[in-house]
Amino acid sequence: MYKFWATFCKELLLLSRDKGGVLVLFVMPAVLVLVVSLVQNNVLEATGEGSIRVLFVDHEEGALGEKIRQGLLSSGALALVSELDGKPVTDGVARKAVSRGDFQFCILIPEGATAALHRRAGDFAERAMAGEGEQATSGAAVEEAVPLTVFFDPTVQGVFRTAVTSSLERVVQGVEAEEKARVLSASLKKSVARILAPRLSPMAVGQALGEFPDLQAAWGRESLLAVRPQVAAGEGAKAVLMPNAVQQNVPAWALFGMFFIVVPLSGNLIRERQEGTLQRLLSIPVSSGSLLAGKLLAYVAVCLVQFALMLLVGKTLLPLFGTPVLELGDQIPAVAFLALCAALAAAGYGLLIGTLVRSYEQASMFGAVSVVVAAALGGIMVPVYVMPKAMQALSILSPLGWGLEGFLEIFVRRAGFLDIIDNALSLLVFFALTLAIAWASFYRRYRGGR
Amino acid sequence: MRALMKEPKAIRLEERPRPEKKTVLEVVDLVKLYRGAAVPALNGFSVSIGEGGVLGLLGPNGAGKTTAISIMTTLLRPTSGRLTLCGVDVLKNPREARRLIGLVPQEIALYPSLSARENLRYFGRLHGRRGKALEGRIEECLEMVGLEESADRQVSTYSGGMKRRANLAAGVLHEPRILFLDEPTVGIDAQSRNLILENLGRMKERGMTLVYTTHYMEEARQLCTQVAIVDGGRVLAEGPPAELVAGADGCANLEELFLQLTGKLLRD
Numbered sequence: 253m254y255k256f257w258a259t260f261c262k263e264l265l266l267l268s269r270d271k272g273g274v275l276v277l278f279v280m281p282a283v284l285v286l287v288v289s290l291v292q293n294n295v296l297e298a299t300g301e302g303s304i305r306v307l308f309v310d311h312e313e314g315a316l317g318e319k320i321r322q323g324l325l326s327s328g329a330l331a332l333v334s335e336l337d338g339k340p341v342t343d344g345v346a347r348k349a350v351s352r353g354d355f356q357f358c359i360l361i362p363e364g365a366t367a368a369l370h371r372r373a374g375d376f377a378e379r380a381m382a383g384e385g386e387q388a389t390s391g392a393a394v395e396e397a398v399p400l401t402v403f404f405d406p407t408v409q410g411v412f413r414t415a416v417t418s419s420l421e422r423v424v425q426g427v428e429a430e431e432k433a434r435v436l437s438a439s440l441k442k443s444v445a446r447i448l449a450p451r452l453s454p455m456a457v458g459q460a461l462g463e464f465p466d467l468q469a470a471w472g473r474e475s476l477l478a479v480r481p482q483v484a485a486g487e488g489a490k491a492v493l494m495p496n497a498v499q500q501n502v503p504a505w506a507l508f509g510m511f512f513i514v515v516p517l518s519g520n521l522i523r524e525r526q527e528g529t530l531q532r533l534l535s536i537p538v539s540s541g542s543l544l545a546g547k548l549l550a551y552v553a554v555c556l557v558q559f560a561l562m563l564l565v566g567k568t569l570l571p572l573f574g575t576p577v578l579e580l581g582d583q584i585p586a587v588a589f590l591a592l593c594a595a596l597a598a599a600g601y602g603l604l605i606g607t608l609v610r611s612y613e614q615a616s617m618f619g620a621v622s623v624v625v626a627a628a629l630g631g632i633m634v635p636v637y638v639m640p641k642a643m644q645a646l647s648i649l650s651p652l653g654w655g656l657e658g659f660l661e662i663f664v665r666r667a668g669f670l671d672i673i674d675n676a677l678s679l680l681v682f683f684a685l686t687l688a689i690a691w692a693s694f695y696r697r698y699r700g701g702r
Numbered sequence: 703m704r705a706l707m708k709e710p711k712a713i714r715l716e717e718r719p720r721p722e723k724k725t726v727l728e729v730v731d732l733v734k735l736y737r738g739a740a741v742p743a744l745n746g747f748s749v750s751i752g753e754g755g756v757l758g759l760l761g762p763n764g765a766g767k768t769t770a771i772s773i774m775t776t777l778l779r780p781t782s783g784r785l786t787l788c789g790v791d792v793l794k795n796p797r798e799a800r801r802l803i804g805l806v807p808q809e810i811a812l813y814p815s816l817s818a819r820e821n822l823r824y825f826g827r828l829h830g831r832r833g834k835a836l837e838g839r840i841e842e843c844l845e846m847v848g849l850e851e852s853a854d855r856q857v858s859t860y861s862g863g864m865k866r867r868a869n870l871a872a873g874v875l876h877e878p879r880i881l882f883l884d885e886p887t888v889g890i891d892a893q894s895r896n897l898i899l900e901n902l903g904r905m906k907e908r909g910m911t912l913v914y915t916t917h918y919m920e921e922a923r924q925l926c927t928q929v930a931i932v933d934g935g936r937v938l939a940e941g942p943p944a945e946l947v948a949g950a951d952g953c954a955n956l957e958e959l960f961l962q963l964t965g966k967l968l969r970d
Contacts, residue, residue: 258827262813262820269815269856296843528809535775537800538828698777 255538259546260553266520267554273516277558281509285502285565290573292497304416305339306348307358308332314366316427320400323423332359347403355407357416360401368398373431377439400424437466496576498566503659504632506562507652510555510594511623514602517551518615521606524663534698544691547601555595583662586669589663593679594655600686601651605691607697626650631657654678724878726911727774728750732783734769734935742882743769744780745935751928756902756912758922758943760956761932762964767915768808770932771884774913775805795902804878805831806886806914810865811872814858818849818868821857822875843871845903863894874905881905883914887921899925919957929956931963938963 267273308319308324324330336349346358402420404413441461446458468594487632524530533543566578580587602619609615627633629646630653647653658675661667727750734744736750744766746933751757759767772778774785774797785792792799805811812821821842826832831839844850847867850861857868864887875879887895904926906912916922922929923943930940943956953959 254832255828256828258824262816262824265812265820266815527814528807528811529805529813531777531809532805532811532825533828534777535800535803535805536825536828537797 255542256546256549259543260550263520263547263550265588266337267516267550270516273519276512276515277509278561280512281505281558282565284505284508285307285562286569287575288505289497289566289570289575291500292501304330304412305355306330307332307341307349307355308334308361309341309343309346309358310361311343311363312361312365316369316398317361318367319430320361320420320423323426324359324419327343327419327423330416333370350403350405353405353407356412357406358403359420360403362399362401365398365400369427369431370435372396372398373428373435373572377432377435377589380436381439388469393560430688440464498570498575498578499663500635500660502562502566502570502578503663504627504656506549506559507594507630507655508623508627508632509558509562509657510686511598511601511626511652512620513551513555513558513595513598514605514619514623515616517547517599517602518606518609518619520547520610522609522615526612530698532582540694544603544694548603548687551602552592552595555598556591559591559595579663581662581666583666583668586662586667586672587659590655590658590672590676590679593676593683594651596683597651597655597679597686600683600690601689604686607693623652626652629653630655649678651682654682705803724753726755726788727757727913728784728786729770729774730784732770732773732785733781734766734773734778737783742781743935744773744783746774747783747932749930749937749940751911751913753911754906754909755927756883756906756914756925758926758929759913759915760917760922760929760934760960761915765932765964766930766935767956768884769935771805771882771913771915775803775882776781776800796895797851802879804873804875804876804881806870806883807880808884808888810857812857812865815856817854817856818844818860818871819853821868822872826875831876839875839877843875846874847871848897861891863890866890867894867898869940870901876912878910880911880913883912885915885917887916887918887928895921919955919960923956931960933964 276539287418306324308321310321323330324332333355336345341349341358343360346360347357349355366518390603401418402417404416404461406520445461446455450462452460524533563578563580567580571577571670592629605619606621609618610697627650629643630636630650631639631647632652635646639647658672659673661671705935719908729747729749732744732747733742734747735742741848747766747770749757749759749770759770761767769778773780774787774792776792776799779793787799787802790798792800812818813824814877816824819840822843823836826836840853841850844853847870849864849867849871852864855933857865860868866889870883870886873883886902890898899921902912902914905928906925912925928941929943929946930937931946932938932950939959941949947953947956950959953962
């Protein structure tokens with residue numbers, strides 16, 4: 253035990269002297285958690301909660317443009333910009349600004365749009381009242397749909413294009429419904445007058461029409477069905493937290509940082525081989541188990557400190573930048589246990605690489621790249637459910653994926669110990685396997701004689 | 703290359719009575735064939751040394767000196783042969799044997815980012831030492847190698863000579879019965895070399911048995927009670943340096959004898 257502690261303390265001392273290693277282990281994941289959470293927090297806002305700045309060019313300045321403007325502003329999804337440098341934005345200026353990337357979108361209301369909308373709506377209503385039914389929509393005499401153009405920056409990703417066009421379509425549907433209600437009301441009066449004219453005197457018809465109520469155009473805007481997004485939870489399940497960038501990113505990048513322990517750990521093993529200290533250690537009457545356990549547990553302890561630090565970043569630092577606070581839930585022992593399993597898996601992988609590869613360069617390159625690949629597969633960067641099927645199948649091989657799934661179970665789904673036992677066991681089996689291979693390789697090469 | 707060499711006449715002075723006391727190290731017929739190698743690194747290697755003796759292993763590059771030291775210090779297992787240390791069968795009880803040995807490897811086997819004191823403290827703890835006894839012994843060792851002033855500086859900031867001296871201190875910290883040194887004075891200034899040799903001389907006087915490899919013949923002549931000239935994985939000559947030289951035809955010193963036995967062809 254005394255020799256184990258001696259090695260444990262020595263490893264921590266060595267790590268504390270390795271400035272680069274400390275940066276990789278503590279600063280890098282903290283920066284990743286901070287930056288990625290803030291960036292993704294903004295992405296979530298951009299795709300629903302916040303606002304994207306959009307150029308709004310209204311050539312007509314009529315009722316339609318105004319209704320669309322008001323509709324977009326009231327939705328809160330977009331911020332409209334109609335002037336640049338104090339001047340109204342023209343078509344040409346808007347196109348240039350978007351193509352340069354100064355703005356990602358521009359909505360263009362063409363001249364005469366209001367009148368065209370009225371004509372088209374009236375035409376439809378007339379035909380509908382005349383009983384022409386569906387054929388009316390394909391009739392040649394009907395005016396074409398009023399074009400509302402949306403220019404977008406070619407670098408804009410699909411999800412944002414969809415967000416902006418969806419917002420516009422939502423507003424346009426409201427405007428259309430309102431217009432249809434208005435013209436339907438007028439057409440209805442005309443039809444009633446036409447029906448009553450042969451039967452009643454003109455005076456009586458006028459009286460009847462006077463009493464006939466006008467349809468309130470605003471009813472067209474009112475929703476009849478309400479879509480309510482809600483996080484799914486099983487019957488009797490605990491309250492489920494609304495997912496956000498912090499809940500996803502803090503455990504994800506904390507795991508990524510923990511697995512980066514492979515670089516200093518494997519490097520440490522290789523340096524011991526290259527500098528001859530391993531030779532000295534092997535000539536001392538101490539068991540390889542004590543040496544290995546001391547080394548391994550020192551790095552596991554570092555991983556756990558690292559993980560706790562990342563949680564602290566999520567709890568205290570990120571909210572200072574306007575993100576939601578990381579919610580740990582009430583299953584702290586389950587969090588600690590899963591973190592321990594992940595730390596063991598990371599340290600086991602570091603030992604394996606340090607034992608198998610020949611040089612520090614190989615270890616740092618292979619170790620870092622393999623962790624990045626495992627992170628990508630495990631859903632650290634992009635959620636697994638949006639990956640192609642083949643990649644989703646591969647993702648089950650990633651220890652980072654096992655860990656992340658477990659943490660999300662606890663943090664978001666409010667799961668308990670039993671719900672994460674599969675994830676924890678997978679990590680422990682991975683640790684046992686890596687340790688066994690590392691031990692066999694070490695023993696074959698050193699203790700058993702070459 | 704070996705085919706071009708004149709087959710040397712083996713010189714053995716073992717039958718003469720030795721001044722040393724009971725045998726501490728006895729190596730008999732060691733053979734070591736590395737995996738994939740066509741020629742064995744050791745091929746019937748045999749040496750022995752008594753308590754308080756200093757055995758110098760002399761040989762050109764690739765002669766098998768480091769392989770022999772590695773086997774004697776339990777770092778390698780031989781393909782065949784016998785090896786006892788103070789009566790302990792090294793191959794059967796390597797852990798027991800490790801309690802008896804100290805090693806000063808060819809590389810500076812210390813953690814460069816730790817200070818000399820921290821290195822010694824760690825290796826001392828692994829040897830089971832602790833508390834004031836350990837700290838006292840560390841002070842003694844640092845003083846012995848002239849590093850007491852710079853004991854708390856990181857080893858990476860040391861000169862080559864200082865590193866070699868710290869390496870020696872780590873090898874003797876636990877007061878081993880037998881100390882193995884693999885070229886302990888290579889690449890250092892005359893002052894550090896002199897200090898190391900003085901220390902080795904003192905250890906010898908105190909009864910510690912030393913086995914060391916070197917390319918410096920003068921060093922071997924001064925220090926060793928016995929030398930073994932090694933080449934091709936076997937011992938070509940073994941005995942006290944003066945007697946070996948006296949017994950060889952036309953050799954005025956150890957270097958001439960060495961060249962006569964191992965040839966003048968360059969070794970890579």
